[in-house]
Amino acid sequence: MAAGTAVLPPQTTSTPSASSSAAGVEVDINASLETILSEARQMAEKKDHHNLRQLIIDNRPKLLQVSKAKAAKMVRTLIDLYLDMEAKTGVEIQLCKDCIEWATTEKRIFLRQNLQARLVELYFTFGQFQDGIDLAAKLLDELKKVDDKSLLVEVFLHESRIYHALGNISKARASLTSARTTVTTIYCPPKLQAQLDLQSGIIHASEEKDFKTAYSYFYEAFEGFDSVSSPHALRALKYMLLCKIIMNQADEVKSIVSGKLALKYNGRDIDALKNIATAYHEKQLLVYKNYVQEYSDVFQSDPVMVHHLKKLYERLMEQNLCRVVQPYSTVHVRKVAELIELPEADVEKKLSQMILDGLLRGTIDQGSGVLELFQTDDKDKTYEAVLETIQNLEKVMTCLYDKSKKLTYLN
Template identity: 50%
Template sequence: MGRLEDAKAIQKTDSAQAEALYKTILSTRPETTDAALKEYELALMALGELYRDAGRTAELALLVKETLSVLNAFAKSKTSKLVRQMIDLLTTIPGTTDIQVEVTRSCIEWAINEHRSFLRQSLEARLAALYLEKTAYRDAISLIETLLKELRRVDDKMMLVEVQLLESRAYHALRNIAKSRASLSSARTSANAVYCPPLTQAGLDMQSGVLHAEEKDFNTAYSYFIEAMEGYHSQEETKKATDALKYMLLCKIMENATDEVNNLLESKHALKYQGRDLEAMKAIATAHSNRSLAEFEQALNNYKVELTSDRFIRSHSTDLYDNLLQHNLLRVIEPFSRVEISHVAKLVGLDTQQVETKLSRMILDKKLSGVLDQGEGCLIVFEEQGTDKSYEAALKTIKKLSDVVEVLYTNQASLLD
């Protein structure tokens, strides 16, 4: 272990020399003794961490691929652990999704050739998750469907839960809410049969919250997000805990509960996860509370990355903005029977074309009774007509007459018999 200790001692001061020492250890196939295998394993991980810290993605990917040929010397359980740990090193480097996909595919091919079924299934689940990250949803679902058939045959409940959860996320991304909910129900059923690790349980709660929010049941969604946030917090998953907290805030914004938004932002969890993500949600809450389109647009501009990179936040933020714009337009238009679109745009502080597009959509959706005169650039608002109840009364009379005729016909038929 002397060479390994020497390399670690000089790694911070002379990384090039430490790299050379690690490569020397890895250059020969390890002996089958426990000490030799341990030294090889530690050197491999230390070199991988050196590449990760330096952002040398290509060298790290090559190291993983070259190491596969040596892993036969290790026990199967140790091999699986090493492969996953090496790929995990890549996940901590931003913008490496494509390289992760390439490396994972190479590892899957090696696992197939070496008949390592459990490792292959684990890597295929990871690859499906990477496809989701790349927004290659069809590829993800195709891989998941094949994997699920195999997992159901071997009855691997724990892996089944993870893959069914991935399937639910993939269908949700494709806006197939019915299939997404069915997959989540299957995942929860499978989870009830085995011990579910905290991270997996948090993932199930998170997805449940997302699907309830899609159905506008924000109160139930909020409850699930609390559970997810607590689960991620207990496992020190900072990014996912922050996402769950953002979703909790979004639910309160959608329910117009501004006071509760402020209380959440002052809670101990919010203080722990302070940052631009929570600042963005606070800006949206303030704009929504003030019914201010200008503040809303300012928030979208100031926190563009935080509000658009997350698909869930982006979708509901768009709904919030559309509803706010609709309410503002209806309030501005209310005193008029005929008004120039440019004047409406000036009153709400938006571009004329944008206002015209929204007004036309409101008319089509029957949220506004009127017509756009594009030649004159005007909106003509129709007076609301009271419901003519004579039509409904006529239908009821006809129904009664039909019932009477039916009874008379039945009575006549019985007399003839």
């Protein structure tokens, strides 16, 4: 090589890099996932549960091309869209089980746990309580080991609902307490916080009879559900109105439903509770009963509403019976039934219960069908007299004991 001659580097041809190609593939996959989500949301809006279910099944292979976290989020979103329609087609549990089986096969542990948490909720919705308790117990043990607090809160909440439905109030309250304790250490999405508030309100209203506190929880739940446009906002609003009726504040129902947030939920459900509130406020037992029957489609699907409406009916019946029998010392049960326009058998049963509970002082002669009421001043005061005597004797004995101690000291 001659002196002074420069050596040029070999020229290279420009080819697309592997990273650029991978980026392009990732963009295509993300675009495809966005398209799937868009189609799913449209189907959910149209309540097209059949095609949405098929969309979830058909697009599972595409999820193998993305990260496990992204795939889990995608499947959970699609399942949530399907279940939030609340179509109750009867295939929800099987669809969830199929997705769990797929996630297990593909070793998507996080996804499997998320789907199992939703399956616990489905077991509650469809009344398969024992299956829900068994799955929740296994899942809680697993989640505590990996310290997945967000999912722990969900499972505790569903477990509380199941125990409450079974009437095991102590365990329902314990599960709810665990959920509320755990949620203080993490960020809680508005929808989940609203679900916790709703369950807290239900337990305070149904078991502790603390309707003022329950109303506060229902109000918080209503605001939370409304902020995320959840259909459960209407349920929370109905519970708010129910609490006002139970607290003898039925006149506040109209002001609540005419508020800015509640105004858009006006419809048959709200009309039902407004009519119930009016009938209860005016002590119209028969009108109340007719409204409950007329709006049975609104109430029958909700065990909480059914429970409290039944209690309200019993309370209203007691008030009407006390008012009707008050002027009498002896009256035929048949006559009482005619005055309040209810079947004689129902009236006799209720009067007997009121006598046993001490709400009425009297007796029913079943042979003649006559209710005999005792005068209030005929109450036997023996118990109070004996109790007062014992208290006075105790004072005397204490006084004598003190004097004996002084005499002993002087001697």
